[in-house]
Amino acid sequence: xxxxxxxxxxxxxxxxxxxxxxxxxxxxxxxxxxxxxxxxxxxxxxxxxxxxxxxxxxxxxxxxxxxxxxxxxxxxxxxxxxxxxxxxxxxxxxxxxxxxxxxxxxxxxxxxxxxxxxxxxxxxxxxxxxxxxxxxxxxxxxxxxxxxxxxxxxxxxxxxxxxxxxxxxxxxxxxxxxxxxxxxxxxxxxxxxxxxxxxxxxxxxxxxxxxxxxxxxxxxxxxxxxxxxxxxxxxxxxxxxxxxxxxxxxxxxxxxxxxxxxxxxxxxxxxxxxxxxxxxxxxxxxxxxxxxxxxxxxxxxxxxxxxxxxxxxxxxxxxxxxxxxxxxxxxxxxxxxxxxxxxxxxxxxxxxxxxxxxxxxxxxxxxxxxxxxxxxxxxxxxxxxxxxxxxxx
Ligand SMILES: *[C@@H]1O[C@H](CO)[C@@H](O)[C@H](O)[C@H]1NC(C)=O
Ligand SMILES: *[C@@H]1O[C@H](CO)[C@@H](O)[C@H](O)[C@H]1NC(C)=O
Numbered sequence: 001x002x003x004x005x006x007x008x009x010x011x012x013x014x015x016x017x018x019x020x021x022x023x024x025x026x027x028x029x030x031x032x033x034x035x036x037x038x039x040x041x042x043x044x045x046x047x048x049x050x051x052x053x054x055x056x057x058x059x060x061x062x063x064x065x066x067x068x069x070x071x072x073x074x075x076x077x078x079x080x081x082x083x084x085x086x087x088x089x090x091x092x093x094x095x096x097x098x099x100x101x102x103x104x105x106x107x108x109x110x111x112x113x114x115x116x117x118x119x120x121x122x123x124x125x126x127x128x129x130x131x132x133x134x135x136x137x138x139x140x141x142x143x144x145x146x147x148x149x150x151x152x153x154x155x156x157x158x159x160x161x162x163x164x165x166x167x168x169x170x171x172x173x174x175x176x177x178x179x180x181x182x183x184x185x186x187x188x189x190x191x192x193x194x195x196x197x198x199x200x201x202x203x204x205x206x207x208x209x210x211x212x213x214x215x216x217x218x219x220x221x222x223x224x225x226x227x228x229x230x231x232x233x234x235x236x237x238x239x240x241x242x243x244x245x246x247x248x249x250x251x252x253x254x255x256x257x258x259x260x261x262x263x264x265x266x267x268x269x270x271x272x273x274x275x276x277x278x279x280x281x282x283x284x285x286x287x288x289x290x291x292x293x294x295x296x297x298x299x300x301x302x303x304x305x306x307x308x309x310x311x312x313x314x315x316x317x318x319x320x321x322x323x324x325x326x327x328x329x330x331x332x333x334x335x336x337x338x339x340x341x342x343x344x345x346x347x348x349x350x351x352x353x354x355x356x357x358x359x360x361x362x363x364x365x366x367x368x369x370x371x372x373x374x375x376x377x378x379x380x381x382x383x384x385x386x387x388x389x390x391x392x393x
Pocket of ligand 1: 137228230231
């Protein structure tokens with residue numbers, strides 16, 4: 001660790017924390033890096049606070065201790081713990097900035113006890129104080145920030161804002177106009193994120209959490225109701241799923257029912273879309289009701305129309321299938337009492353929904369019989385040994 005002998009107080013040019021990084025997309029921002037360094041520095045101060053403290057209280061020991069407290073030796077120990085030796089960027093940043101840190105340590109610590117404020121905000125100007133934002137840690141225009149702004153009610157997303165005259169009771173903007181919407185203590189009323197908060201980026205507008213809307217995130221979105229509202233706090237709570245708007249938690253507190261629910265005896269209840277006439281699904285589908293909606297699903301392949309899932313809910317069976325134990329099942333045409341394949345010696349093969357009649361291998365096919373090879377040349381006649389057996393596929 002190299003420490004300069006002289007600290008050139010206040011005369012140092014402001015050094016950039018980061019070398020220009022073309023692939024900066026995923027890199028921590030300069031403010032993040034600075035904050036990380038300060039956090040480690042503060043940890044280093046904690047870690048070294050008890051050092052050389054022998055437990056004695058002689059004048060000599062107290063003098064030694066107080067000397068150590070603000071000594072360069074202690075600073076050196078703190079600096080040595082700031083970066084892992086393998087962390088190139090941390091070490092690079094530290095080398096560039098250690099004169100600042102030494103100046104603060106030796107000269108400015110009592111005047112500016114908050115190292116983050118002094119180092120990251122005031123000196124390097126890479127961060128803003130919490131609750132402020134933007135390149136100068138100021139709102140775009142002071143007058144605009146002093147007044148609450150009217151925003152579109154599109155909720156959730158960042159809202160384009162225009163100055164508005166009326167003053168909302170939830171405004172905490174500092175007169176200086178340097179803070180996030182809703183003030184630096186609880187930006188966005190605690191119900192949203194202030195764009196650029198604490199950094200040199202953003203515009204200070206609010207991105208509200210789910211359920212909240214308005215420039216200060218104090219209004220409730222549709223589907224939420226205000227369960228608490230006083231001068232400083234606004235809490236929005238989700239309605240029952242059956243309500244589009246509501247004033248309380250249950251389906252009896254709906255102002256308006258959500259699509260798919262209807263008002264019935266003071267409560268929003270699910271509509272059974274499947275009971276509608278004409279039915280909402282096609283003839284080859286069945287309807288499944290759900291809370292607030294429904295789905296159409298394909299009938300089993302053995303059905304002609306159905307009332308539900310599987311071969312047991314067919315209205316009718318497709319040709320070649322017949323109801324068996326309540327389910328549409330393939331008919332084995334080959335085992336019917338009435339012979340299916342009528343030519344002599346012919347084999348019958350069952351197939352799903354149908355059957356085929358074929359002569360055995362080597363048999364000659366004629367109009368009304370399968371002729372065995374031995375007999376093919378001889379005159380046709382009975383051949384009791386050649387009775388083919390029925391086979392199923
Ligand atoms: C507003 O409500 C919050 C949350 O319950 C409470 O902490 C706060 O003290 C209340 N403020 C006033 C002014 O009543
Ligand atoms: C509808 O929601 C209730 C609970 O709110 C649940 O008990 C019921 O099973 C749901 N019905 C359907 C069809 O999803």
